[in-house]
Amino acid sequence: MEERWSTEHVLSLAPDAASKKAAGKLSAPAPWSAAGTDGDAVWGECRGSGSTPYRTVVELATPAYQCSCPSRKFPCKHALGLLLLWSSAPDAVPAAAEPADWAADWLAARRDRAEQRVTRAEAPADPAAARRRAEKRSARVAAGAAELRLRLADRVRHGLADQSTAGPWEEVAARMVDAQAPGLATRVRELDSAPQHGLLEEYAMVHLLATAATRVDELPAPLAATVRARIGYTTDTAELLAGPTVRDRWLVLGSRTSSMEGGADDRLTTRRVWLRGAKTGRPALLLAFGRPGQAPDLALPTGRPVEAELAFHPGARPLRAVLGTRYGAPEAAPDGPPSGLTVAEAVAGYGTAVADDPWLDAWPTVLTDVVPVLSPEGWHLTDGRHTLPVHRAATPEAALWRLAAVSTGRPLTVFGEYGHRGFAPVTAWGPDGRPIGLTTA
Amino acid sequence: MSTDRFTGGAPVPDPWESLHTAALLGTDRRPLPAPDPAAPYARDVDRTDQATALLELAALETVRRRAGALPVPAAGPPADPAPEDGRPELPAPAARRLSLLLSSRGTGAGVLANLGELLPQWLATARARGLRPPAATVPALLDAARARSELRPDAVALAGPLGRWLADRNPDWRFVLRTTAGSPPGPEAAAGGDHLWHEGLFAERVTHLTLLRRRDPAAGLALLRSTWPTERAEDRLLFLDALQEGLSPADEPFLEAALGDRSKNVRATAAELLSTLPGSALAARMAERARAAVHLSEHGTHLLVTPPTACDAAMQRDGIPPKSPTGRGERAWWFGEVIAAAPLAVWPAHTGLAPDRLLTLRVGDSIDETSSTWADDLREAWARAAVRQQDADWARALLGPPPSPAPGRTARSARTTGAPAKLLAVLPPAERAAWTAAFIEAHGLGEAFQLLGACATPWTPPLSTAVVGALDRAAASGAYPWSHSGVLGMTERALSPGAAEAVEALAAGAAPATAWGETFARLAGTLRFREAMLAELAGPADAA
Numbered sequence: 001m002e003e004r005w006s007t008e009h010v011l012s013l014a015p016d017a018a019s020k021k022a023a024g025k026l027s028a029p030a031p032w033s034a035a036g037t038d039g040d041a042v043w044g045e046c047r048g049s050g051s052t053p054y055r056t057v058v059e060l061a062t063p064a065y066q067c068s069c070p071s072r073k074f075p076c077k078h079a080l081g082l083l084l085l086w087s088s089a090p091d092a093v094p095a096a097a098e099p100a101d102w103a104a105d106w107l108a109a110r111r112d113r114a115e116q117r118v119t120r121a122e123a124p125a126d127p128a129a130a131r132r133r134a135e136k137r138s139a140r141v142a143a144g145a146a147e148l149r150l151r152l153a154d155r156v157r158h159g160l161a162d163q164s165t166a167g168p169w170e171e172v173a174a175r176m177v178d179a180q181a182p183g184l185a186t187r188v189r190e191l192d193s194a195p196q197h198g199l200l201e202e203y204a205m206v207h208l209l210a211t212a213a214t215r216v217d218e219l220p221a222p223l224a225a226t227v228r229a230r231i232g233y234t235t236d237t238a239e240l241l242a243g244p245t246v247r248d249r250w251l252v253l254g255s256r257t258s259s260m261e262g263g264a265d266d267r268l269t270t271r272r273v274w275l276r277g278a279k280t281g282r283p284a285l286l287l288a289f290g291r292p293g294q295a296p297d298l299a300l301p302t303g304r305p306v307e308a309e310l311a312f313h314p315g316a317r318p319l320r321a322v323l324g325t326r327y328g329a330p331e332a333a334p335d336g337p338p339s340g341l342t343v344a345e346a347v348a349g350y351g352t353a354v355a356d357d358p359w360l361d362a363w364p365t366v367l368t369d370v371v372p373v374l375s376p377e378g379w380h381l382t383d384g385r386h387t388l389p390v391h392r393a394a395t396p397e398a399a400l401w402r403l404a405a406v407s408t409g410r411p412l413t414v415f416g417e418y419g420h421r422g423f424a425p426v427t428a429w430g431p432d433g434r435p436i437g438l439t440t441a
Numbered sequence: 442m443s444t445d446r447f448t449g450g451a452p453v454p455d456p457w458e459s460l461h462t463a464a465l466l467g468t469d470r471r472p473l474p475a476p477d478p479a480a481p482y483a484r485d486v487d488r489t490d491q492a493t494a495l496l497e498l499a500a501l502e503t504v505r506r507r508a509g510a511l512p513v514p515a516a517g518p519p520a521d522p523a524p525e526d527g528r529p530e531l532p533a534p535a536a537r538r539l540s541l542l543l544s545s546r547g548t549g550a551g552v553l554a555n556l557g558e559l560l561p562q563w564l565a566t567a568r569a570r571g572l573r574p575p576a577a578t579v580p581a582l583l584d585a586a587r588a589r590s591e592l593r594p595d596a597v598a599l600a601g602p603l604g605r606w607l608a609d610r611n612p613d614w615r616f617v618l619r620t621t622a623g624s625p626p627g628p629e630a631a632a633g634g635d636h637l638w639h640e641g642l643f644a645e646r647v648t649h650l651t652l653l654r655r656r657d658p659a660a661g662l663a664l665l666r667s668t669w670p671t672e673r674a675e676d677r678l679l680f681l682d683a684l685q686e687g688l689s690p691a692d693e694p695f696l697e698a699a700l701g702d703r704s705k706n707v708r709a710t711a712a713e714l715l716s717t718l719p720g721s722a723l724a725a726r727m728a729e730r731a732r733a734a735v736h737l738s739e740h741g742t743h744l745l746v747t748p749p750t751a752c753d754a755a756m757q758r759d760g761i762p763p764k765s766p767t768g769r770g771e772r773a774w775w776f777g778e779v780i781a782a783a784p785l786a787v788w789p790a791h792t793g794l795a796p797d798r799l800l801t802l803r804v805g806d807s808i809d810e811t812s813s814t815w816a817d818d819l820r821e822a823w824a825r826a827a828v829r830q831q832d833a834d835w836a837r838a839l840l841g842p843p844p845s846p847a848p849g850r851t852a853r854s855a856r857t858t859g860a861p862a863k864l865l866a867v868l869p870p871a872e873r874a875a876w877t878a879a880f881i882e883a884h885g886l887g888e889a890f891q892l893l894g895a896c897a898t899p900w901t902p903p904l905s906t907a908v909v910g911a912l913d914r915a916a917a918s919g920a921y922p923w924s925h926s927g928v929l930g931m932t933e934r935a936l937s938p939g940a941a942e943a944v945e946a947l948a949a950g951a952a953p954a955t956a957w958g959e960t961f962a963r964l965a966g967t968l969r970f971r972e973a974m975l976a977e978l979a980g981p982a983d984a985a
């Protein structure tokens with residue numbers, strides 16, 4: 001039942017490259033003693049330069065980490081080193097019925113805190129004040145969107161090729177932030193860097209969103225929810241989890257971590273984790289964020305099912321979800337790759353999704369029996385009948401070579417996001433059926 | 442991204458193109474196109490404001506095209522896949538270790554040596570076991586070998602057919618095609634070989650020739666002969682070098698002819714190759730010159746030296762440059778070149794004495810028996826000959842018996858001529874290690890760096906014990922660890938993992954938070970890491 005994680009997965013938890021390196025050095029049995037695992041947690045004592053060893057515990061399900069070292073990195077190199085040791089040298093981290101006392105204390109305290117959090121989330125809010133705030137915001141968003149429509153139309157009147165009368169969109173983006181529409185602001189900002197041949201598409205889609213924003217109350221509820229989410233309304237996680245949830249065995253199709261500029265010079269790390277329900281067949285996307293020096297707090301091992309409840313953000317094409325109650329640690333990986341689509345089915349699938357949510361750039365897609373091919377026009381995936389271009393801007397070069405190496409030029413199953421810019425591969429299943437994360441190196 | 446490749450057979454005129462043109466020029470200058478009769482939904486768009494109407498029509502068109510995109514037919518059958526790799530896959534823990542070693546590049550400090558330093562040993566061990574790395578790690582392996590050329594032979598061999606297949610597709614990895622690492626190419630590669638020889642990059646041609654020589658020396662020579670007159674001088678030089686692989690008397694006529702080459706360097710290389718063929722005519726000519734230069738004295742107590750008086754045309758043709766590149770005296774230079782190129786077998790034949798006996802003789806001038814001017818020249822040239830001809834008997838005799846710890850630590854013996862590390866490299870590995878261990882016990886680590894470098898890794902247990910003992914003595918003597926940093930760096934990579942316990946004992950015995958304490962702790966950590974690493978590689982190969 002217990003299956004130890006891959007090196008790639010452990011290293012994907014590292015907050016930075018220095019931690020990876022340091023953890024690698026702690027991955028031999030030498031500095032460790034009193035290490036053990038009960039399947040739910042891993043613990044061990046690591047001899048450092050000081051007189052007392054550091055005590056390290058990792059709870060595997062979340063995962064969560066505790067270490068007595070003074071590092072401010074999270075997880076620290078000891079936690080990562082212990083996980084690497086656990087994954088590569090089973091004898092060095094033997095199975096034990098009970099955690100060591102000091103590990104058991106922390107694990108118990110953690111469970112208590114988690115229960116308290118749940119009760120705190122049920123604290124009542126002030127509904128009247130909340131309604132007043134919501135009305136105020138609706139008015140601001142509508143005004144901002146109306147202004148944006150005028151700006152877009154002005155540019156089209158003068159001609160997109162004429163840059164002389166056009167200032168940068170940055171200033172308009174700032175107005176959208178003031179109008180409490182951060183989603184609009186992001187899209188507007190991107191207009192400055194759009195290539196000219198794609199410019200009209202981008203203008204048109206921003207226009208469509210601004211138009212929808214001014215009359216969101218007239219739209220059907222699911223589409224209205226989609227529009228609100230794209231404008232930048234956030235939904236409270238606790239509120240979502242209180243609503244209907246979907247319990248399933250969620251297969252982890254893949255994950256990708258990316259850094260981007262957040263506010264106030266923070267380099268925010270974002271991790272996307274894609275799931276698919278075994279019973280419902282539903283795709284889901286979990287997002288997790290990490291502050292500088294911290295890995296995002298959510299990490300699930302690719303290729304393995306997790307029994308859990310998910311709450312989906314509302315929308316015409318629900319995809320984004322939050323993780324609720326989990327039932328046990330991730331299970332052992334199934335023997336083969338997940339079922340998938342032909343290229344033609346993938347194109348049709350994205351088309352259907354776009355019909356529901358016109359602002360959708362890509363849809364999570366598993367392709368079956370495709371071969372990555374590098375042609376003079378660039379990378380493609382082909383199933384012999386049809387072909388898809390690879391979305392280069394969203395795909396690191398190294399990921400493509402890993403994909404090519406795993407395939408050895410033969411058909412394989414690939415998970416990624418497919419949209420009008422092409423396919424961005426995330427996970428490949430090798431000939432032995434084992435998943436390979438392509439974007440974690 | 443151009444969207445028309447998704448629309449398959451788009452109708453003409455393309456409504457998108459007319460919208461796009463109007464948007465680029467501006468609706469002030471270019472009116473909206475007339476409603477497309479094929480797009481009934483477009484008729485509902487309010488056209489009172491031209492610019493807004495254009496954006497709305499464009500939005501409709503964008504969504505229509507994205508939602509209604511048709512799949513693009515495949516261009517044709519994909520190219521050939523990589524050849525199958527029949528080697529067993531690495532044990533899973535070893536594969537994880539490889540990922541780790543590859544992901545921790547750069548320098549590191551702290552409790553362990555830089556992990557990147559352990560990569561060469563990992564690669565060599567995995568290669569020796571004939572294992573196949575997981576396909577997903579091959580790109581990172583090739584990237585590492587691209588950055589560190591010393592890794593290339595092992596990395597390329599490990600990457601195997603998949604590595605070559607990838608290198609065919611990625612110019613960054615072209616070095617794979619130029620690295621002589623793989624097993625000799627099979628007959629199926631021979632077909633492409635001719636093409637490679639005539640059309641390939643220079644380095645690919647050298648690789649091809651070297652591999653061919655390994656498999657079929659005669660075919661390699663024939664290939665080289667076929668284009669020899671048309672090759673450029675610097676290319677001829679390196680092609681000639683490739684003949685070292687599988688050199689035999691069959692190559693002699695070709696090399697004799699090369700002695701007349703236009704290029705001085707080609708002539709010198711041909712002469713050097715011929716001098717390693719004991720039966721060659723050049724070796725016989727050198728033996729003749731050597732016999733003329735050295736005689737056993739009448740009573741058998743001295744070797745009497747008569748160096749050449751001139752470097753005639755025949756000597757020059759046989760690869761002896763008339764001027765020393767380092768400005769040595771002419772006669773001493775010619776003498777040294779003759780002795781170094783003469784087959785060593787000439788000496789026992791000429792004097793009736795074995796190497797170890799010859800080396801004990803006094804060396805004198807043929808005029809003045811007591812002068813020993815030539816002793817160093819003779820010994821140094823013999824050492825060069827022993828290295829060039831890979832003659833273990835002579836190397837052993839020149840090195841002398843393993844040094845023994847002399848009471849009272851006397852100065853080192855005078856046997857410094859002839860680069861002991863190079864002579865050592867001629868001996869079998871076990872003997873090399875034993876000799877070096879004895880040397881270190883007698884003389885410490887101060888001058889052992891090159892000798893240790895000549896020993897096979899990991900070091901044998903006796904050699905490792907000797908090094909650990911010498912480190913202990915160095916620590917006790919009050920020396921600083923950094924004065925031994927060269928040897929210590931090598932020790933991290935080469936000390937037998939079995940020495941870990943002894944090093945841990947040293948670490949425990951050293952005063953805490955001192956330089957030696959940290960040095961020993963770090964060394965012990967590295968040894969444990971290597972121990973785990975090598976144990977994983979020794980584990981059962983599996984496909985899990």
